[in-house]
Amino acid sequence: MFLSKNFIILIIIFILVNDLLCSETLSPKNRGNKKKKEEKSSKKLPKPIKGPQKYSVLDQRLVSEDILAEDILTNHQAFFTETDDYNFNGLVLGYVTPWNNHGYDVAKIFGNKFTHISPVWLQIKRNGVQKYEVTGTHDVDQQWIVDVKNAGRQRKTKVVPRILFDGWTSNDFKAVLLKPEEVQAMNVVLMKICKKYNFDGYVFEVWSQIAGAVKTDPLLNLILSMSDAFSLENLDFILVIPPKRGDSHLFTEKHFDTLYDHVTAFSLMTYDYSNPRMPGPNAPINWIEDSIISLTSNITRRPKILMGLNFYGNDYTADGGGPIVGHEYIERLKKVPDLPLKFSKEFGEHFFEYKDNTKMNHLVFYPTLYSIFQRLDLAFNLNVGIAIWEIGQGLDYFYDLL
Numbered sequence: 001m002f003l004s005k006n007f008i009i010l011i012i013i014f015i016l017v018n019d020l021l022c023s024e025t026l027s028p029k030n031r032g033n034k035k036k037k038e039e040k041s042s043k044k045l046p047k048p049i050k051g052p053q054k055y056s057v058l059d060q061r062l063v064s065e066d067i068l069a070e071d072i073l074t075n076h077q078a079f080f081t082e083t084d085d086y087n088f089n090g091l092v093l094g095y096v097t098p099w100n101n102h103g104y105d106v107a108k109i110f111g112n113k114f115t116h117i118s119p120v121w122l123q124i125k126r127n128g129v130q131k132y133e134v135t136g137t138h139d140v141d142q143q144w145i146v147d148v149k150n151a152g153r154q155r156k157t158k159v160v161p162r163i164l165f166d167g168w169t170s171n172d173f174k175a176v177l178l179k180p181e182e183v184q185a186m187n188v189v190l191m192k193i194c195k196k197y198n199f200d201g202y203v204f205e206v207w208s209q210i211a212g213a214v215k216t217d218p219l220l221n222l223i224l225s226m227s228d229a230f231s232l233e234n235l236d237f238i239l240v241i242p243p244k245r246g247d248s249h250l251f252t253e254k255h256f257d258t259l260y261d262h263v264t265a266f267s268l269m270t271y272d273y274s275n276p277r278m279p280g281p282n283a284p285i286n287w288i289e290d291s292i293i294s295l296t297s298n299i300t301r302r303p304k305i306l307m308g309l310n311f312y313g314n315d316y317t318a319d320g321g322g323p324i325v326g327h328e329y330i331e332r333l334k335k336v337p338d339l340p341l342k343f344s345k346e347f348g349e350h351f352f353e354y355k356d357n358t359k360m361n362h363l364v365f366y367p368t369l370y371s372i373f374q375r376l377d378l379a380f381n382l383n384v385g386i387a388i389w390e391i392g393q394g395l396d397y398f399y400d401l402l
C-alpha cells in the first residue's frame with residue numbers, strides 16, 4: 001500500500017508537470033523574453049505588510065484553500081499584535097535550532113503560545129565506564145531562556161533542550177541497556193546540567209536510532225529508569241518517537257502503553273513522508289491521523305501525543321532537490337507572484353510548480369495557513385498536542401493560528 005500510494009503521487013506529479021507545460025504554451029502571459037517578465041512581475045508586487053497588526057489572519061480571512069503566491073508574499077511577515085493570546089489548549093512544543101536563528105526571536109515574541117520550547121543544543125556522550133558528559137553547552141543562552149519564560153509566564157512555558165545520543169558505539173548502548181549503574185551515572189550528569197542551566201527537563205531522541213537494532217524490553221527499561229528518575233526531580237521527560245511507515249512500525253501501541261504513565265509526552269515525527277526519490281507531500285493528513293490512532297485508541301491518553309508539524313517544505317526536481325525553509329520558499333514564490341497555489345484535498349497540502357533559469361521544472365511543497373489550520377483542527381479532534389519542527393523555518397503569520 002505504501003508503494004502504490006507513492007506510485008500514485010508520482011503519476012500525479014507527472015500530470016502536474018504536463019499540465020504546466022500545456023498552460024505555458026497556451027498562456028499569452030508567459031510569452032516574451034524573461035527580462036520583461038521579471039520586470040512586469042516585480043512591478044505588480046504590492047508592498048509587504050510587516051510586524052504587529054490589528055487583525056489576525058483569521059479575521060482577515062487569509063486562511064483559505066484558494067490563494068495566490070502574492071497573498072503569501074504580502075502577508076507572511078505580519079502577525080496579530082496580541083501575541084500572548086493563544087488558540088490551542090493542548091501541549092505545544094516548538095523546536096529551535098541555532099542554524100535557523102530566527103526561531104530564537106519567534107520564541108521570545110510568541111512564547112505564550114508554547115507550553116514547551118526545545119532548543120537543539122545538546123548531546124550526551126559516553127567517555128568510558130560510568131563516565132558521561134553533556135556537550136553543546138556553549139550554545140546555551142541564559143538570557144534568552146529568561147526572555148522566553150518571561151514571554152510565556154502566563155502559560156508557564158518550559159525550556160526542555162533536545163538531547164542526542166551522539167557518537168555512541170554499540171558497546172556504549174549495551175552498557176546503558178544492560179547495567180543499571182551506567183544509567184544512574186548518566187542520569188546524574190543529565191540532571192546536574194539541568195539544574196546548572198535552569199532547564200525544565202529534556203526531549204530525548206534515541207528511539208529511532210536504536211529501536212531497529214536492539215531488543216525492545218531493555219530499551220523500554222532504559223526509558224523507564226530515565227523517565228522515573230526525572231519525574232522524581234519534577235523534570236519533564238519527552239520522548240521522540242517515529243511514525244509508522246508502511247509495514248515498518250518501530251514504536252507500537254504496546255510501547256506507548258508501557259511508557260504512558262512515566263513520560264511527560266511523546267514527540268511524534270509525522271513528517272518526511274516523501275523524499276527526493278519519492279517526491280510528494282511532506283505529511284499527508286490521513287497518514288498523520290493514522291499514525292496517531294495506531295498509538296492508542298484511548299482518547300483520554302492522547303494529550304501526551306505531540307503531533308509533528310513541519311514548518312519547512314521541499315523543492316523537488318527531476319534530479320532530486322531537497323528541504324527548503326521559509327525564506328527560500330519566499331524567494332521561489334517571487335518568481336511566480338500571480339500563480340494560484342494548487343491544493344490536494346487528499347493530502348491536505350498546497351503546492352506549486354515553477355521553472356528555474358535553466359528551464360528545469362520544480363515542484364514545491366510548503367505549509368500554508370490553510371494546511372496548518374486543518375492539522376490543528378485534526379489535533380483538536382484527536383485530542384493530541386503538537387510539536388513543530390521547527391520555529392525558525394516557518395513564516396511569522398503562522399503563529400496567529402496557535
Ligand SMILES: *[C@@H]1O[C@H](CO)[C@@H](O)[C@H](O)[C@H]1NC(C)=O
Pocket residue numbers: 298299300301
Ligand atoms: C484510557 O486511559 C485512561 C488514562 O490512562 C485510563 O484511566 C482508562 O482506564 C483507559 N481506558 C481504557 C478503555 O483502556
